[in-house]
Amino acid sequence: MKVVVCVKQIPDPADPGALDPESKTLVRDQKLILDESDSYGVEMALQLVDTAGEGSVHLVSMAPNNEVSGLRTALAMGAESATLVSDDALKGTDALGTAKVLAAAITRSEPDLVLAATESSDGYTGTVPEMVAELLGLPSVTFAKSIAIEGGAAKVQRQTEAGYDDVECPLPALVSVTAGVVEPRYPSFKGIMAAKSKPVDEVTVGDLGIDAGSVGWAGGGQEIVSVEEAPAREAGEVIEDEGDAHERIVAFLDELKVL
Amino acid sequence: MGLDKIWVFGEGDGESVATITLEMLAKAREIADTVEVFMAGDGDDYAEELGDHGAETVYATGDLDGGMQGVAVASAVAAAVADGDGPDAFMLGTTQDGRDVAARLAVKLDTPVITNVVDLEVDGDSLLGNEPVFGGTVDVKTKNTSGKAGIFLVRPKSFAAESAGGAEADVEDLDVPDLGAMGAAKVTDRFAEESDGPKLDEAAIVVSGGRGLGEADAYAMIETLAKAVGGAAGASRAIVDAGWVPYSYQVGQTGKVVKPTVYIAAGISGATQHLVGMKGSKNIIAINKDPEAPIFAVADLGIIGDVHKVLPKLIEALNS
Numbered sequence: 130m131k132v133v134v135c136v137k138q139i140p141d142p143a144d145p146g147a148l149d150p151e152s153k154t155l156v157r158d159q160k161l162i163l164d165e166s167d168s169y170g171v172e173m174a175l176q177l178v179d180t181a182g183e184g185s186v187h188l189v190s191m192a193p194n195n196e197v198s199g200l201r202t203a204l205a206m207g208a209e210s211a212t213l214v215s216d217d218a219l220k221g222t223d224a225l226g227t228a229k230v231l232a233a234a235i236t237r238s239e240p241d242l243v244l245a246a247t248e249s250s251d252g253y254t255g256t257v258p259e260m261v262a263e264l265l266g267l268p269s270v271t272f273a274k275s276i277a278i279e280g281g282a283a284k285v286q287r288q289t290e291a292g293y294d295d296v297e298c299p300l301p302a303l304v305s306v307t308a309g310v311v312e313p314r315y316p317s318f319k320g321i322m323a324a325k326s327k328p329v330d331e332v333t334v335g336d337l338g339i340d341a342g343s344v345g346w347a348g349g350g351q352e353i354v355s356v357e358e359a360p361a362r363e364a365g366e367v368i369e370d371e372g373d374a375h376e377r378i379v380a381f382l383d384e385l386k387v388l
Numbered sequence: 389m390g391l392d393k394i395w396v397f398g399e400g401d402g403e404s405v406a407t408i409t410l411e412m413l414a415k416a417r418e419i420a421d422t423v424e425v426f427m428a429g430d431g432d433d434y435a436e437e438l439g440d441h442g443a444e445t446v447y448a449t450g451d452l453d454g455g456m457q458g459v460a461v462a463s464a465v466a467a468a469v470a471d472g473d474g475p476d477a478f479m480l481g482t483t484q485d486g487r488d489v490a491a492r493l494a495v496k497l498d499t500p501v502i503t504n505v506v507d508l509e510v511d512g513d514s515l516l517g518n519e520p521v522f523g524g525t526v527d528v529k530t531k532n533t534s535g536k537a538g539i540f541l542v543r544p545k546s547f548a549a550e551s552a553g554g555a556e557a558d559v560e561d562l563d564v565p566d567l568g569a570m571g572a573a574k575v576t577d578r579f580a581e582e583s584d585g586p587k588l589d590e591a592a593i594v595v596s597g598g599r600g601l602g603e604a605d606a607y608a609m610i611e612t613l614a615k616a617v618g619g620a621a622g623a624s625r626a627i628v629d630a631g632w633v634p635y636s637y638q639v640g641q642t643g644k645v646v647k648p649t650v651y652i653a654a655g656i657s658g659a660t661q662h663l664v665g666m667k668g669s670k671n672i673i674a675i676n677k678d679p680e681a682p683i684f685a686v687a688d689l690g691i692i693g694d695v696h697k698v699l700p701k702l703i704e705a706l707n708s
Contacts, residue, residue: 142660147522148521148522148526148528223500224491224494224500224501224503225494225495225498225499225500225501228491228495247642248642250661253503253504253641253642254501254503254504254541255482255487255503255541256487256490256491256494256501256503256541257491258491259458259487259488259491259492260491260492260494260495262492262570263459263462263491263492263495263496263570264495266568266569266570267569267570268456268459268569268570268571268572268573269456269458269459269488269570269573270456270573271458271484271487271488272484274635287484287575288484288635289484289578290406290483290484290636291401291578291580291581291636292578292579292580292581292634292636293578293579294575294577294578294579295575295576295577295578295579296456296573296574296575296576297573297574297576298572298573298574299569299572302572302573307635307642308625308629308642309628309629309630309631309635349500349533350498350499350500350532350533350534350535350536351500351502351530351531351532351533351534351538352530352531352533353528353529353530353531354511354516354529354530354531355527355528355529356526356527356528357526357527357528358525358526358527359520359524359525359526359527361525362667362685362686364684364685364686364687364690365687365688365689365690366688366689366690367679367684367687367689367690367691367692368689368690368691368692369679369691369692369693370691370692370693370694370697370698372697374675374691374693374698375698375701375702375705376705377689377691378652378673378689378691378698378702379702379705379706381671381673381688381689382617382650385649385650385671387592387593387617387649387650388617388706
């Protein structure tokens with residue numbers, strides 16, 4: 130079974146960069162890391178291939194400046210190879226443009242299953258996986274909290290507002306996973322060493338047969354017209370608990386007349 | 389000046405319309421002359437309530453026989469747009485199905501989705517979406533420049549639902565074309581997680597617990613406290629991921645957005661992911677032993693202390 134996992138390399142959430150008010154692009158000069166949300170998809174893929182007894186896990190990522198550090202983390206977890214799409218023409222690409230690029234890169238692998246996180250930790254539009262499915266003409270199940278492959282179909286528990294649905298979906302298919310679908314492994318030292326020599330195929334937009342005008346700022350079809358500091362919520366009183374802090378909380382609730 | 393026509397994605401449980409749909413209708417009728425709803429399921433179940441909230445027409449697909457809403461509704465809408473029946477803008481809620489429909493529709497119409505929208509404003513003959521980014525510290529306004537109807541994914545609790553006193557909406561068929569292989573995913577069973585007390589996103593008081601509780605068993609304190617104040621119990625993503633409580637308890641970007649009168653965060657550090665879901669609360673009380681925890685920056689009352697010491701005393705005081 131061939132599984133492709135879409136992974137995003139993002140700035141460390143502890144140091145997320147900023148929006149440049151002039152160019153309205155994300156300024157992220159620092160080294161990128163594997164989005165934690167994607168570690169679940171990578172782990173799920175590795176486990177499904179392991180259960181199937183045959184197959185491989187391939188990664189697909191789009192990132193500026195030929196960034197590979199996040200990919201190396203996922204390769205160290207056990208993925209076999211990766212395709213990285215990196216191209217200056219992609220600067221400013223929105224969710225739809227990203228989906229077009231990922232879909233074109235995924236097609237080359239002819240996977241049985243495509244996995245992605247439900248949403249990235251930095252952009253969180255939560256739309257790219259379902260867009261990729263539409264572009265590839267695949268059925269899809271989003272918000273998976275568990276996946277099993279049985280008889281050529283994915284059996285998925287899909288989170289809903291009320292609880293969850295059991296969903297059955299014949300392969301090939303795309304499934305987006307939530308954090309918590311599996312517990313991601315930490316790369317072993319052996320895995321980290323092996324990852325250094327695993328193949329990362331670096332391609333451009335042109336290599337994928339995509340018109341550069343359909344991605345990036347020009348292809349976006351949307352324009353950021355203003356970037357402003359949001360009014361900050363003012364911090365109130367902060368006290369240290371000396372054993373009687375609960376009394377202060379009760380008094381606060383009484384003042385609000387909510388009890 | 390507003391738009392001629394907006395289509396709002398309708399959701400419901402078979403009996404009543406989802407709050408997010410009613411919230412969007414309130415905004416839609418403020419900015420468009422005609423407001424219509426498109427949805428999966430049987431439109432007759434919802435026509436009265438939707439009409440009361442200002443929808444003139446409900447376009448409904450009928451029963452999808454377990455099929456996923458995303459591909460079915462998006463395909464049906466794309467066909468309607470191709471026939472020249474489309475609106476000037478689409479509004480969908482940031483829900484599981486809302487996101488699926490919006491994403492598939494964006495590809496079919498080749499137009500962008502403007503996501504995480506908390507407000508909309510009319511700009512000439514187009515709409516601007518207002519989205520908070522970086523955990524709500526920066527506001528961004530985005531304009532659809534594609535020349536086609538814009539698709540806006542709206543976050544829950546952005547607008548107040550309000551009856552418009554309208555007449556029952558007309559119900560019309562929204563025909564789903566043959567979906568081929570894309571329509572192959574089917575729901576085989578549905579499970580609801582029952583919980584006592586008020587619903588998390590409707591409660592006047594919400595008490596949430598996080599990793600600072602230390603262990604899964606300590607979450608019982610959160611439920612006891614919630615019960616003592618007549619509120620609902622919530623959780624940070626960290627402890628949902630750890631399997632302590634189900635996803636339906638999660639407050640935050642990937643969970644529920646809550647805006648109660650009082651929000652009590654116990655043992656929650658205040659990651660961006662969490663703040664996005666609760667910082668609209670009218671009053672925030674935070675208990676955390678780390679004085680540097682970001683949650684204190686948004687708290688009206690911050691207690692630097694151990695939840696294991698503060699919560700039992702608080703519960704006892706409230707129950708006596």
